[in-house]
Amino acid sequence: MLEQNFCQCLYFTATRLKKIAAKIAEDESRLLGMSPTYVYVLLGVKFKSGITQKELCEELHLKPSTITRLIDKLVINGFVERKAEGKLSHIYLTKKGEEIQEDIQKYRVKLHNRYKEILGKEEYELLIKITNDSARILESE
Structure with a gap:
């Protein structure tokens, strides 16, 4: 019942979606x-070696x-290393x-396919586009 009162709220809806997607x-x-989150840190380091x-x-x-x-945890587990270069x-x-x-690439494909399977390919792609566009607009404010 409360959900009906909150479903028009971006904060409530985005939080709900985040929990389900997570x-x-x-x-x-x-x-x-x-x-x-660790996966995406590793991807960030892969895509830009030497990233700060x-x-x-x-x-x-x-x-x-x-x-x-x-x-720190990725260093302890041996996945990444830090190299100090100046400051x-x-x-x-x-x-x-x-x-x-x-294995990370396989995970990403499997994850995106699972979302597409649940939402449908067109809905998934539309949701990604609207979410990214909205985030950019809200961040610029």
């Missing part, structure tokens, strides 16, 4: 042994303390980080 992503990432923590924060829309915690710390994949990339 649960699906977490279910799919169990085989990797890490949460989806600040750049990762901006690209992944996460707080610096969160990125630091995630990278900045650059992040690089290790051999282990490179080796898991094929």
Whole structure:
């Protein structure tokens, strides 16, 4: 009953969607042994070797303390390494980080296919477009 009163609220709807999408992503990432957030940090490092923590924060829309915690754990688990270059710390994949990339790619394909299966391909693509466009507009305010 309360949902009927809240469904016109962007905050409520976005939060609900986030929880549902996150649960699906977490279910799919169990085989990797890490949460989806770690997967996307590893992808960020793969796509831009030597990326700084600040750049990762901006690209992944996460707080610096969160990125630091995630990278610390990835360093401990041997997936990435930090190299200090002047005042900045650059992040690089290790051999282990490179080796898991094929499994990460399979995870991403499986995850996107699962969303498409549930929503339908056209609905999924439309949702992605509207969500990204809306986020850009709201961020610019």
